[in-house]
Every structure is written in C-alpha cells, then in structure tokens.
Amino acid sequence: MKRVYNFSAGPAVLPEEVLKECANDMLDYQGSGMSVMEMSHRSKVFDNIIKTAESDLRKLLNIPDNYKVLFLQGGASQQFAAVPMNLMKNKKADYIVTGQWAKKAFEEGKRYGDCIAVASSADKTFSYIPDCKDLPIREDADYVYICENNTIYGTKFKELPNTKGKILVADQSSCFLSEPVDVSKYGLIFAGVQKNVGPAGMVIVIIREDLISEDTLPGTPTMLKYKTHADAESLYNTPNCWCIYVCGLVFKYLLNNGGLSEMKKRNEEKAKILYDYLDSSKLFLGTVEKESRSLMNAPFIVNPNVITDPARKEELEAKFVKEAKEAGLENLKGHRSVGGMRASIYNAMPKEGVIALVNFMKKFESENL
Numbered sequence: 631m632k633r634v635y636n637f638s639a640g641p642a643v644l645p646e647e648v649l650k651e652c653a654n655d656m657l658d659y660q661g662s663g664m665s666v667m668e669m670s671h672r673s674k675v676f677d678n679i680i681k682t683a684e685s686d687l688r689k690l691l692n693i694p695d696n697y698k699v700l701f702l703q704g705g706a707s708q709q710f711a712a713v714p715m716n717l718m719k720n721k722k723a724d725y726i727v728t729g730q731w732a733k734k735a736f737e738e739g740k741r742y743g744d745c746i747a748v749a750s751s752a753d754k755t756f757s758y759i760p761d762c763k764d765l766p767i768r769e770d771a772d773y774v775y776i777c778e779n780n781t782i783y784g785t786k787f788k789e790l791p792n793t794k795g796k797i798l799v800a801d802q803s804s805c806f807l808s809e810p811v812d813v814s815k816y817g818l819i820f821a822g823v824q825k826n827v828g829p830a831g832m833v834i835v836i837i838r839e840d841l842i843s844e845d846t847l848p849g850t851p852t853m854l855k856y857k858t859h860a861d862a863e864s865l866y867n868t869p870n871c872w873c874i875y876v877c878g879l880v881f882k883y884l885l886n887n888g889g890l891s892e893m894k895k896r897n898e899e900k901a902k903i904l905y906d907y908l909d910s911s912k913l914f915l916g917t918v919e920k921e922s923r924s925l926m927n928a929p930f931i932v933n934p935n936v937i938t939d940p941a942r943k944e945e946l947e948a949k950f951v952k953e954a955k956e957a958g959l960e961n962l963k964g965h966r967s968v969g970g971m972r973a974s975i976y977n978a979m980p981k982e983g984v985i986a987l988v989n990f991m992k993k994f995e996s997e998n999l
C-alpha cells in the first residue's frame with residue numbers, strides 16, 4: 631500500500647488513523663454484525679453514533695446551549711438558498727463578496743430578496759479581504775453574509791466584520807475545525823464537511839435557536855426549513871449515516887489530539903513553512919496579500935516577473951504539477967478559474983507533507999530557473 635501526500639481542496643485528506651478505524655469497523659461495527667452503511671438510522675446503535683458525534687462537536691467548538699447542530703445533506707451550496715429562505719424576514723441581506731463561493735451565495739440570495747454587496751475584493755481578483763470595520767450595513771438587513779475562508783483564492787477573514795448588530799452568517803466550509811472560534815458571535819455557521827472534516831455528502835449547520843422558526847419565505851420546501859431538522863434532531867428523513875459516523879471519528883481524533891487550539895498551532899506551523907518559502911523563492915509567487923493568507927489553502931504561481939513569456943510560465947506550471955505527482959505530491963493544480971497551483975493543507979495534512987512539498991519546490995526551482 632502506498633499513500634500519497636494529497637493536497638486536494640476537497641474532497642480532501644483524512645487522518646490515516648480514522649481511515650484505519652473505518653476499515654476495522656467495516657464488516658462488524660462494534661458487535662452489531664453489520665457495517666454502519668447497512669444499519670437503520672433509527673437503530674439504537676446509530677442513535678449512539680449521531681448523539682456522540684454531536685456532543686463531541688459541541689465540546690470541540692464549545693458550542694453554547696442556545697445553538698442547534700444540524701447534520702444535513704445538499705452540501706454547502708444548498709445553504710446558499712436555505713439561509714435566505716429561513717432568515718429573510720425583511721427580504722434584505724448584505725453580502726461581503728470575497729470569492730466565487732461568496733458570489734454564488736450572493737447570486738442565489740438575490741433570487742429571494744434584495745441583496746447587495748456591501749464589500750468586495752473583486753477589484754484585485756479576490757486576493758485580499760476588504761476592511762470590514764465600517765461597512766454600509768443596512769438598518770433593516772436580515773443578516774450579513776461572509777465566506778470566512780476562500781478555498782479557491784486562499785484568503786481568510788482574520789477579524790470578523792462589524793455587522794452593526796446584524797446577524798452574522800458564515801460559510802466556514804474550508805476552515806471548519808481548523809482553529810477555535812467563538813460561536814456566539816455568529817447567528818449561523820455552515821460547513822460542507824468534505825474540506826477539512828469528513829467524506830463528501832453532508833453540511834453541518836450551527837444555528838442560534840431563536841433564528842429557527844416556521845416563519846420562512848412562502849414556498850420554502852419542508853426539507854429546507856431549519857425547523858424541520860431541528861425538531862427531528864437531524865433525523866427527519868434518512869441522513870448521511872456514513873458521513874455522520876466518519877465525522878464523529880474525526881471529532882474524537884481532534885479531541886484526542888489537543889482540540890482546536892492544538893490544530894491552530896499545527897496549522898500555523900505548517901502554513902509558515904510554505905509561506906516562508908514562497909516569500910524567499912524567485913521562481914514561485916504566492917498570489918494572496920500577506921495579511922489575508924489562509925492557513926488552509928495556499929495558491930501560488932510561477933512568477934510572471936521572472937518568467938516573462940506567458941507560454942513558458944504555463945508550461946512550467948504544468949510541468950510542476952506533473953512532476954510533483956510523480957514525486958507523490960498530488961492534486962496541486964490550481965482551481966480552473968485561477969490557474970497556477972494550490973496546496974490545500976487541512977488538519978489531516980501532516981507537517982512532513984508540507985516539508986516534502988517545499989523540498990520538491992526548491993529542487994524544481996533550482997532545476998528550472
């Protein structure tokens with residue numbers, strides 16, 4: 631068996647320990663005589679899996695009692711509609727547009743009400759997080775929306791926006807559980823788990839209880855009402871049982887490894903290794919303003935000021951991705967909309983993987999410059 635260092639943005643690397651546990655449980659989950667994929671979501675065994683997953687997540691994030699945790703399907707993208715359908719009382723929402731995912735949420739929001747972009751970093755191809763200390767938030771805005779970590783562009787809010795008392799909604803898909811957060815500052819957090827937490831097919835929603843009500847936009851499907859799932863404790867219909875189980879194992883793994891403050895420390899250490907090298911490199915260039923750099927997703931390109939022929943630049947980038955793959959460093963191609971390269975270095979990427987990447991980059995630089 632050979633495992634590679636997988637820098638995919640998502641679905642992404644999972645802790646090896648967790649994968650082994652899954653393998654071990656596969657045919658007979660804890661004496662039940664069946665796998666988690668085969669059991670009823672109403673069974674006692676599964677009830678214990680989902681309850682334990684929730685209570686471990688609450689411990690990890692220190693989630694206050696007045697917040698509900700929901701394990702839902704439809705991915706993060708479905709929340710782009712669910713959020714306005716459930717939270718728009720005045721049919722007005724203010725969005726901070728810092729990349730493609732925020733833009734998609736913004737466009738979807740416009741289908742349901744009057745949405746405006748109160749800030750954007752589109753002017754510099756989303757390479758920074760705008761100053762959000764004093765934005766023109768509307769008096770009657772139902773919420774302020776952010777994408778906290780921009781998976782494609784590699785930026786992260788280091789400070790939450792001043793929402794002027796309005797509810798903050800955050801898409802945390804690619805930074806969820808990468809560091810401690812103060813949940814009480816948010817009205818709603820959601821995260822597609824396939825980035826930093828588990829397998830594809832689930833989104834976790836953490837929502838303040840007073841925001842859950844029957845009072846949704848007319849026509850809101852039953853399955854998109856937070857109340858439906860909150861009342862049924864995420865078992866209104868068949869949930870993604872397998873995903874809940876694997877996420878539960880990851881939560882245990884995180885708790886056993888020092889929790890989120892330890893993850894933050896490790897993630898800062900890993901990101902520093904990569905960014906320090908990028909800052910000293912002649913051939914490679916990080917594309918994000920330093921103050922806005924994500925700990926999770928690091929995009930970089932061949933420096934166009936050094937390799938001035940665009941065709942040669944592209945050729946070198948393709949060569950880099952190909953040779954990296956041959957060296958056991960996979961999925962380093964940048965998002966199709968940005969080009970270049972991107973290394974996603976989520977919780978489960980060991981420090982050794984980042985060191986191997988930097989060593990490879992140094993070698994590539996010396997051979998190609």
Ligand SMILES: *Cc1c(COP(=O)(O)O)cnc(C)c1O
Binds near residue numbers: 704780
């Ligand atoms: C991947 C991603 C999404 C989309 O997630 P799906 O689960 O595929 O819908 C949304 N937001 C962010 C920040 C992402 O990284």
